[in-house]
Amino acid sequence: MPTEPRELTAEIAERFARIALGHVGREYPNKPDHVLAGPQDARTPRELHPVFYGSFDWHSCVHSYWLLARVLRRFPDTAAATEITALFEAQFTAEKIAAECDYLAQPTARGFKRPYGWAWLLKLAAELSALPNRDWSVRLAPLAEAFAQRFRDFLPLATYPVRVGTHFNTAFGLRMAADYAQATQDAAFSALLRETGLRWYGEDADCPAWGEPSGDDFQSSALIEAECMRRLLAPEAFLPWLARFLPRIENHQPRTLFEPASVSDRSDGKIAHLDGLNLSRAWCWRSLAASLPADDPRRPMALEAAQRHLAAGLPHIAGDYMGEHWLATFALLALEAGEAPAG
Structure with a gap:
């Protein structure tokens, strides 16, 4: 079995924080998700988004701030903590948050970052609310509530889920x-x-996972659905659902969910998504394993699958900016999920 880390340590957290600190303030290169209603809308990323202008794109910047907040909460004595605190004080100001809210209020921004960026902004808000310094949480609250309201408005209108392995996945x-x-x-x-x-x-049952992996997946449409239902349902409701949804785990089926994806070119942003797929699968497998009874034969299989995916993904979170600007977030999710495999 590969000897990759199995839990988040202070040393690993410091490394992840250094990676994120290296790009949350890096404005270029940048891939804006921005609709121009007229020439007045042709502005720089920092002008459009004074808080979340770095990390190649808005959503990666948001979840990199989540990573930093998580590291600060779990390891407040790391060397990076002082820099994280200074960054938050500089960025989470009422004026800058108001500018982010103003951007959302534009008619052209109705679908901005739905649902991936919405979800990460709320995840960041939840993390900030758990820090001893509540000022940052209070300042971010108007933006968080704006995105929460977008969920409230959108979900009743969304007749169908989106099951792809990219940003549009609704689970x-x-x-x-x-x-x-x-x-x-x-x-x-x-x-x-x-x-x-x-x-x-x-009502989903006997998921074949036949479309995995697609060429630019960074999520498993099957496993993130299972992780979603684990999070939303009580155990007595979730476990029967999981048995229907993935009834053949004991036979290592669907086989594709147990096999890490191969990444042929990490300088290609879409192909580099597959490193994220390995990390996000590890996150989901570990969470699912922790939800199973200790004597459930599916549990060691899930933990083994998680460790194989961790071993495939963790060595590649830095080195090329196409992955470096976001992969550490999913590595952190994977290392914190559930419990470490035994042995």
Whole structure:
């Protein structure tokens, strides 16, 4: 078995934080998701998004801030903590957050970063709310509430889920938004997320995972759906659902979910997504394993699959900017998920 790390340590957290600190303030290269209604909208990333202008794109910048907040909360004595604190003080200001809110208020921004960026902004807000310094959470709150309201408005209109392995996957959106609903003790929002999950995925059974991996996946459409339902449902409801959805795990089926993806060119941003697929699968497998009874034969299989995917993904979180600007986030999710494999 590969000897990759199995849990998040202070040393690894410091490394991840250094990677994120190296790009959250890097404005270029940049891939904006921006609609121009007229020449007045032709502005630089920093002008459009004074908080989240770095990391190649807005959503990667948001979840890199989440990584930094998570490291600060779990390891407040690391060498990077002082830099993270200074960054948050400089960036999470009322004026800059108001500018991000103003951008969202434009008619052309209705679908901006739906649902991936919405979900990560709420995940960041949930993390900030758990830090001893509540000032940053309070300042971000108007932007977080704007995105929460977008979920409330959108989900009743969304007749069908989106099952792809990229940013548009709706199961990922529900799963991350659930953490914000819990952190804010918003029972109505939690209920909406759960009801939507059941409406979209409640009757799914015998998932073949035949489309995995696609050439630019960074999520497993099968496993993120399972992780979404694990997060939304009580154990007594989730375990029977999982048995219906993936009934052949004991036979290592669907086989593709147990085999890490191969990455042929890490300088190609789309192909580099497959490193993220390996890390996000590891996250999901570990979370699912932790939800299973200790004597369940599926549990060691899930943990072994997680470790194989970690071993495939962790060596490649830095080195080329196409992956470096985002992969550490999913590595952190994977290392923190569930519990470390035994042995």
